[in-house]
Amino acid sequence: MGKVVATYTVRPARETPGGCRCVSDSDQVRALTHAPTFYFYPPVNVSLESATEILRHSLSEALVIFYPLAGRLHWIGGGRLELDCNALGALLIAVESEGKIDDYGDFRPTPEIRALIPSVDYDKPIDELPLLLVQLTKFSCGSMSLGLGISHTIADGLSALHFISEWAKIARGEQANSPPFLDRSVLLAPEHLTAPVFDHPEFGPQPLLIGKQDNMEERKRETTTLMLKLSKDQVEKLKDKANKDRSPSDNKRPYTRYEAIAGHIWRSACKARQHESQQPTLLSIIVDARNRMEPPLPPRYFGNGTFRVTAETTSGELVSNSLGFASGKARQAIEKATHEYLQSSLVYVKCQEDVTNFRNFHTVGCAKGAFYGNPNLEITSWARLPIYGADFGWGQEIYMGPGGIGYDGKVFVFPGQGQDGSFVVALRLQVRHVDAFQKFFYEDI
Structure with missing residues (x-):
C-alpha cells in the first residue's frame, strides 16, 4: 500500500x-x-x-x-x-x-x-x-x-x-x-399499489447447478479477475453476427453493441463452465430507470436509479443456437423494464418483511446475501456513463475502472480509453474456467 x-x-x-x-x-x-x-x-x-x-x-x-x-x-x-x-x-x-x-x-x-x-x-x-x-x-x-x-x-x-x-x-x-x-x-413504491402486478424473478432464488441443494460450494471456489479488450472491429463483428440470422420480417431494431456483447459473454461462460445441456442459467442485467419511469426521474437524480432485470434459459439452448438467440434473450430482459414493471418492482420490495437476502456484497467469498455466480451471470454496463474526465487540476486520467469485482460471474462492460469504439470487459470467474472462457471469448468472434 x-x-x-x-x-x-x-x-x-x-x-x-x-x-x-x-x-x-x-x-x-x-x-x-x-x-x-x-x-x-x-x-x-x-x-x-x-x-x-x-x-x-x-x-x-x-x-x-x-x-x-x-x-x-x-x-x-x-x-x-x-x-x-x-x-x-x-x-x-x-x-x-x-x-x-x-x-x-x-x-x-x-x-x-x-x-x-x-x-x-x-x-x-x-x-x-x-x-x-x-x-x-x-x-x-x-x-x-x-x-x-x-x-x-x-x-x-x-x-x-x-x-x-x-x-x-x-x-x-x-x-x-x-x-x-x-x-x-x-x-418509493406508489401508495395506490398494495401488491406487485408482475412476477419478479430478479428477487427469487437463482438457478443452482443441477444436483446441488445450495450455492455454498460455488461461493467458496477460487476466483480471479480478467480484463478482456474488444477492438472496435471486434465489437462490430459481434454486432453483425448477432444480427445475421434475423428474419427479414423482423421489424424490430437491430441488436445493439451491448446486447451483442452481453449475449457473447453469456454464451462464452456457459461453454467454459461445461454445463449439462439442460442446466438452467440466468442472466441479470442492470438497467437505468431514469428515463423509463413516467414521468422520467428528475434530472440529476442522486441515488439508485438502476434496477435488475433477468433472462433465463438453458445452457444447451445458448450454446446450440446462434449469438442472436442469446442477444435476443438479453433484449427481452431489458425491454421488461417498463414504467409499470419498475413500479411493481418497488412494490415487491416494500411488501417484504425483510430485505436482507436481496443484497449482494462487493466482498470476495462472502457467504451472505444474493449470489449471481455459476451457473449465472450479472452484467453492469458503463457504456453510456461519463466515466472519463475527472480532472482535479493536474490533468486528465489515463485510466478509470472498477477497483474490485466481488464475486464469480460479475461482469462490467465499459468503453475503452480514447473514445475509439473499443470496449473493456472486466469480470471475475472461477480459476478453473478462466482459460476456456478466454478461448471461447475470442475464438467465437
Whole structure:
C-alpha cells in the first residue's frame, strides 16, 4: 500500500440540512458495501501535500452540495436502512508509495489495485462507517492514483460520477453548476399499489447447478479477475453476427453493441463452465430507470436509479443456437423494464418483511446475501456513463475502472480509453474456467 502520510475526516464546509431521511425502495436492496473505483494519472508536477490539500478543501465544498455523502446509515428493522444527514464527514487518506504505475500491468482489479482504495471493516456498526472513502496515492514515478469507495446504498454509478464531476470542477477553481436532486421519495413504491402486478424473478432464488441443494460450494471456489479488450472491429463483428440470422420480417431494431456483447459473454461462460445441456442459467442485467419511469426521474437524480432485470434459459439452448438467440434473450430482459414493471418492482420490495437476502456484497467469498455466480451471470454496463474526465487540476486520467469485482460471474462492460469504439470487459470467474472462457471469448468472434 505504501506509507500513509495523512488521514483526514472531511466535513462539509458549511452547515447543511440535518435529520434522518428515507432511502428509496430501490436503495434498500443495494449492496451494503462501498463500490470501489480508481483513477490513474500520468506523472504530474504537484506534490502529494499540495494535491491532498486541493482534494481536502474542494471535497469540503462538494459535501455542502452532496451532503448525503457526509452522513451515516442506520438500521430501522427488517434489514432496512435510513440516512442520517449528520455531517460526520468523509474519509480522505494520503499515501506515498515506492511503487510505479507500471507495476499494475493492465489495471485489472487485483488485490494490489484494491489496496489503492481505503479498506473498510464491515464488522463495525454501520452507523460508524463513512459513506465516502478517498485515497490519493503518489508513486515514485510521479504518477498518482485516486481510489474511491462510495456507498452503493447511497449512489449508483451515474450518481457517483455526477458527484465526482462536480467535485473536480470545484478542485479546478470552477463553479459547480449541476446540483443534484436529493429527494429519494420519488422512488418509493406508489401508495395506490398494495401488491406487485408482475412476477419478479430478479428477487427469487437463482438457478443452482443441477444436483446441488445450495450455492455454498460455488461461493467458496477460487476466483480471479480478467480484463478482456474488444477492438472496435471486434465489437462490430459481434454486432453483425448477432444480427445475421434475423428474419427479414423482423421489424424490430437491430441488436445493439451491448446486447451483442452481453449475449457473447453469456454464451462464452456457459461453454467454459461445461454445463449439462439442460442446466438452467440466468442472466441479470442492470438497467437505468431514469428515463423509463413516467414521468422520467428528475434530472440529476442522486441515488439508485438502476434496477435488475433477468433472462433465463438453458445452457444447451445458448450454446446450440446462434449469438442472436442469446442477444435476443438479453433484449427481452431489458425491454421488461417498463414504467409499470419498475413500479411493481418497488412494490415487491416494500411488501417484504425483510430485505436482507436481496443484497449482494462487493466482498470476495462472502457467504451472505444474493449470489449471481455459476451457473449465472450479472452484467453492469458503463457504456453510456461519463466515466472519463475527472480532472482535479493536474490533468486528465489515463485510466478509470472498477477497483474490485466481488464475486464469480460479475461482469462490467465499459468503453475503452480514447473514445475509439473499443470496449473493456472486466469480470471475475472461477480459476478453473478462466482459460476456456478466454478461448471461447475470442475464438467465437
